[in-house]
Amino acid sequence: MLRRQILALPTLLATPAIAQERTINLYSARHYDSDKALWEAFTRQTNIRVRVVEANIDQLMERLRAEGANSPADVLVTVDIARLVRATELGIFEPIRNATLESRIPAHLRDPDGHWFGFTTRARVLMYDKARGLPAGLARYEDMAKPEFANMICARSSNHVYNVNLAASIIAADGVAATENWAKGVAANLARPPAGGDRDQIRAVLAGQGRIAVSNSYYLGLMAISERAEDRDLAARTGVLFPNQGDRGTHVNVSGAGLVKTAPNKEAARAFLEFLSTPEAQGQFAMGNMEFPAVTGAPVHPFLAGLGSFKQDPVDPRALASQVPEALRLMQRAGWR
Structure with a gap:
């Protein structure tokens, strides 16, 4: 009996398995219920599950440093340009060239070399x-x-x-x-x-x-x-x-995200960053957390729209x-x- 089980094992391993679940691991310094709805919307559209680790940005950057090349993180999300630039200087982000993101996100709301992209402003x-x-x-x-x-x-x-x-x-x-x-x-x-x-x-x-x-x-x-x-x-x-x-x-204060240099799921992470610039995601940011979308023409909550348009520095x-x-x-x- 034992011999038959051992011989059968390679056959079991060789049998095509049900497609493994695709995931991205998101390290986020944002802590909003509306964001959870946004991650769920991404999963519905792409069948890519979002696993989230939430902490303040200093804790997340220290975690990334400690994990090194073995970090499971694919995307880092935080609020504030200075923190995004700091993460860039620490070598956390991998620069990407992405025509979709570059066409949607204004130049002053993204890193010129593609290390990070802003998705909302306050x-x-x-x-x-x-x-x-x-x-x-x-x-x-x-x-x-x-x-x-x-x-x-x-x-x-x-x-x-x-x-x-x-x-x-x-x-x-x-x-x-x-x-x-x-x-x-x-x-x-x-x-x-x-x-x-x-x-x-x-x-x-x-x-x-x-x-x-x-x-x-x-x-x-x-x-x-x-x-x-x-x-x-x-x-x-x-x-x-x-x-x-x-x-x-x-x-304006900027909330943005970038691709982690050691990301194990880079293709899915790039798809996630693109998703954040879509009208649906921009609208969710605006309606769910009362932020101004980074993408020109994206929907703004009526209350904020009622304050009037304004010029950003x-x-x-x-x-x-x-x-x-x-x-x-x-x-x-x-x-x-």
Whole structure:
């Protein structure tokens, strides 16, 4: 009996098996339920299963370093240009030339050598109470430092990536010295010590603690579609200014992804990156998480569309990322804690 089983074994191994399940392994620093629906949509279209590891970007990059050539990761997804550039500098991404992605994603929202591609943006805007109106003379980020806006500004900590990147974009436009003076002016104009996240700044302004909230657009969008009636009411009361429309444009925070250099499933990973630039995926990002799609003409949530179209700052991603360390230092020197 044993001999027959052994002889039969090669036959079993040689028998064509049911097609092995195709998968990609996604390391994601995004933590949104709407993203899960997006990964499921990709699977329905392609029969490629998405296995996800979620953690913050520092943990994911350390994991990739530790795993080395044996890493199962195919795609790394994160928020923020500086982090995408950092991953590039660490050699995590493999550059790809892809005509579909290059035609759909604007140049300032992707790496020029194809290491990563941006798929959504959040605008760093200035918000105010519609009932009180936009303070006169406010049109640019640089205006926030003017003495007439003393005790008006509500902003989170300077060391948060959103504010650091904003300062880096101002360095790219105005230089280090001018940006440090700007940061000193903003710190002097704060209505209260920095505390909480972006939504807390919006709530503070609507509670009369200041006049100007510095926030990413998607936080207001999420309040607008919240299950809490109070949040929806606050969102309806909030006005939005897209700064610097008369010159370089409004700074945007970018969420993007790239092909991991050691990816074991590269063909499937490339298909996944292309999928993220499709109208369906771009619409899911926009409708599910209140982000602006990277692809021109992709659907935008009606609430965000109601804020009006705006010009984005097309700062070179590498130039912005190179200024991040100095941006953090100068903001700390300026007393913006």
